[in-house]
Amino acid sequence: MFKFGDIIVAIAVIAIVLLIIIPIPTFLMDLLLTINISLSLIILIIAMYIKEPLQFSIFPSLLLITTLFRLSLNISSTRLILGNADAGNVIEAFGNFVIGSNSIVGIIIYLIIVVIQFMVITKGAERVAEVSARFTLDAMPGKQMAIDADLNSGLISEGEAKDRRKKVQREADFYGAMDGASKFVKGDAIAGIIITIINISAGFAIGILQKGMEMTEAAAIYTNLTVGDGLVSQIPALLISTATGIIVTRAASESNLGNEMIKQLFSQPRALYIASGVLIILAFTGLPPLPNIILSGLLSFMAYTLQKTIKEAEMEQEIRDQGNEADEIRKPENVMSLLQVDPIELEFGYGILPLVDANQGGDLLDRLVMIRRQCALDLGIVVPIIRLRDNIQLKPNEYVIKIKGTDVANGEIMFDNYLAMNPGTAEGDLDGIKTVEPAFGLPAVWINESQREKAEMMGYTVVDPPSIIATHLTEVIKAHSAELLGRQDVQKLLDNIKESYPALVDEVLPKILSLGEIHKVLTNLLKENISIRDLVTIMEALADYGVLTKDTDMLTEYVRQSMSRAITKRFINNKKVKVITLAQELEQTIVDSVQQTDYGSYISIDPQATQSIAASLMKEIQKFMSIGEQPLILTSPMVRMYFKRIAEGVAPGLIVLSYNEIDPSIEVQSIGMVSI
Template sequence: MLIIPLPTTLIDFLIITNISLSLIIILVAMSTKDSLQFSIFPTLLLLVTLFRIGLNVSTIRSILSNADAGNVIDTFGNYVVGGNALVGFVVFMVIVLIQFIVITKGAERVSEVGARFTLDAMPGKQMSIDADLNAGLISDQEAKNRRERIEKEADFYGAMDGASKFVKGDAIASIVIVFISMIFGLIIGMMQMGMDLGTAATTYTVLTIGDGLVSQIPALLISTATGIIVTRASSSGNLGEDIATQLLAFPKMLYVAAATILLLGLVTPIDKWITLPIAALLAIGGYQLSKMEKKTNEQEIAATDSEEEEEDIKSPESVVSLLQIDPIEFEFGYGLIPLADTNQGGDLLDRVVMIRRQLALELGMVVPVIRIRDNIQLQPNEYTIKLKGNEVAKGELLLDHYMAMSPGVEDESIVGIETIEPAFGLPAIWISEEMKEQAELSGYTVVDPPSVVSTHLTEVIKRHAYELLGRQETKQLIDHLKETYPALVEEITPNHLSVGEIQKVLKNLLKENISIRNLPIIFETLADYGPMSKDMNLITEYVRQSLARQITKQVSTPGEPLYVITLSGSVEKKIADGIQQTEHGNFVSLDPNDSQLILQATMEETERLSQMGQMPIILCSPAVRMYVRQMLERYLPQIPILSYNELEANVEVQSVGVVNPS
């Protein structure tokens, strides 16, 4: 660039490269947390200054030789300053004066003072390091690292003291270059190009000012970066974070600023449409920051109170902890401690984590934390599962045995201790480890004790999931859905349906083993039918119909027909005629003899289907499904009861039994 004339296209490319490089440098300077993170800056400052000077030589050569310096300079000379050479000259002089008198002068002084203070403080810092090392507070390696850092700081500020002279010299050179270019441009234009005075003045002045602006804008960015680097104190954040944290640390000052701007607009001729929005913005910002500050203080107070409460609970006189009831508890006798003791190879805690993840995917709800504890009041090999303080299931394990369940054909050579599989109530036997392989070869399903208790715990939680879904848990699900479907949630709650009403629908679904994971579809249905009725049982029926694809997949096997038990027309008519409507909802009222006959016939059909190896499913019309469920849920809680609208049209349905009491 200093020797060889360059084409204007290449000059344009180098000018844009210079601007880009300057932007990168100032952004990096703003992002550093410590000056040493950008220790290459003094050398880089010399290189970019040399690059800019070389670029100046190329552009001046092109301007004076051809009255053309490329598209970028022409754009700055004509478009940016409107082709007005006088305006461009004033803008150029303002930029140069700001850079030279304000930024460069200040950065030079800060660099000089910083270098002097760093050198003066070196002996004291070295002595402090030696004192910490002798006292054993730091290691030899840490002492070495600290000394190296002190040396680097001294070198850096010394280099910055010299490098800041480059910026100062560059600003002086820019002013001189512009005047030389303008004067000799007039001479060359009139004497060599044959231009008149006005044409030569306009052409060369505009090009020269454009060249000056193109070179001085990157120079201003580099000067600013120099000032940022030398005035930057070490902190844990970058410049943006520190400004946001420290400048806005006093929200009340924003109110003072807002009041001042508002007063300016009211008592002076300044346009109120300018001052009022700014004052309002400052006031709103102060209010929001005050709220955030208050919330932070409350959280800190709450954290302090929580620590004090923990200390109170630990005190011998406190009995507050005894009032807490855990949602789910798993208690076991001392003989089962190896299940939960990781030192003895127990993996129950890991299994519990996996159970909660699995149930979150299957049920669509967050299962509460399961409290695991030993209980000396239980038998050594006994365990119990409690929900909200009440026992709902129990079992017994033999840790040195395996549970084997027969495939249907008994093998007399497989002997053990007879028991009942706790999750599904199937007959099983406890066998020794020596007999495990033989039992597997005979077709038995062999399960180790941790898997037995994991399966039992999973099934118990599934069966009672609806009891674990309270209003607080429902609110958490609604808030989670609102993050991705805000319009859907806002349409439903709180105007049409309360949290309690939504909870009732979700509990109804969980009670019949229907996953609530697909909350968007559930809420779409609630939005459609919620304003029409306050009968949550009826709305649940509409939600079930919207989940037809999910329900079909849950009860059917692809490629195989769905075997069901249907209700005869007379039974459905009898149930429909017995529906009573009240202000609290609808229910079915039948003669006790009729109810007993229907229940007995249903149990006979489900028993017959179970013996055939098929899962019993009752299928009825949508109008009576809810009431059939009310009649049978006490006696057949695990039997799916579906309506025709809850099955997809492509499913082949075969009726293998009809409930028709004689």
């Protein structure tokens, strides 16, 4: 049945529509009316047993289908009543049971049921659905920000955040659908009243004019059938209206409605004692004493039993808590948790708290999300969760960035001020507090809001405090990206591309290289600010050259050559580039100084020669900087890696490329040479 559920439902909906057109016999009408009542009971019971509304998310659509089903049955029963004066045993039994021998009493009872259905339950459920939809939609941005805050603080994982966002979206869709679906219930109640009036008046006329009945006979027959038909349709409608009200007023809980109602209604012994006392007083004020005394005694007994149970439960819980506390102290996990080190931490003084608090207009949490996205695009790595902590030991406006528990950078901002930096083209000076921009060490000036427009017109770059912190954090992450990439992270990256390139990953890992060797190559690339986002190209190069050598430094050079276009685009902005080259005797000296071992290669060069190289390098770098150019060293492929190690001690972050890493379309101009 479940296998063909979609076909069954589609056929059922089409059959419901056909019921409006095709006449049906009375025995089939009895069956369909019974199905209608049964379905309404099932929906009501499900509504009482769900723990939260989303567990019955199909309800708005189901409400439409059941409403259409009842209306089609109303039309079919009207056809039978007016055409044959006979609508089956179910409708006749309902009419006889309610009306009995008095038609007027039956009509009044029917009208009361309709009023309760239309004015009380349906109207209330409709209003609750409207309010719930509005408040749910209004609360969506706050819920999304709370999820982002929990994600950035490390309280939840990416998967949990995704599930919570999906749930928030489903809640908004559900309550929005319920707001519209509640109109079906209201329209159904109105249609039921109109159909009843038509059945009585038209049936009375048809019975007298066409069938030749006496006035009293026609009134008795058609009134009986109409009231029975109305009850058969209104009772299921009343059940579904009640289910609608239960669902839209249901808050998420750990249990179903019945258990929650009993638990909350009879959870206060004091309330039961007070109610018992009031009933005793009422018993001596002229009201029937026996019912009041019986109920008062019952409530007193329930209150006493409940109070005793609560005390016993509290004692058991206290004993259990004492035992759990002792067990927790003895658990080794309490010590192990202290060894956990967060990959990235941002600690700040209390003066920076407004930048983190979304309720005070702070958007730093949103910026952290964007930092992680930007690093994924620029570097090709998934930055770990950035832990935010306030630290009262810091200055109010100071912040500290930690990598694996160690301070690597810090800065201080001026809240409600802006930082103005001269990009080199600004004209004039600004009045303010002189400082240094923390991310790049540029001279800057703190200015207030009134000076911001003036500074921008003068050509200064003006940024706000959150942007300063976000930029500084981004640069720290880029500088330490190689440290942040662990073997587990590499495995996740490989699993990601394996979905599209399974043959490539299976060839390299573990047949050619181990996970640790691949990790070493990737960290080598990140150390020189080269993105590993194109992991497919990297793995292709490792597949080609991994069979020739296991030296991860040499493999890194092969990978760099295969990524020549990406490296060129990253470090060279124009079609022409000015570079510093190495003298031929220097390159030969480096090649001759390379020592090979079983664990890789290293360079062993005379200290005096090293100092001579460093002096020549610094001279060329200063020449480059004097003309406003970024220093770029160009060497032969065999020398690049070893000269980079020498240059690191002189000019950290210096760009060193080989001839094979530059796109052939780039015109290279050498304006300096490093010699020994």
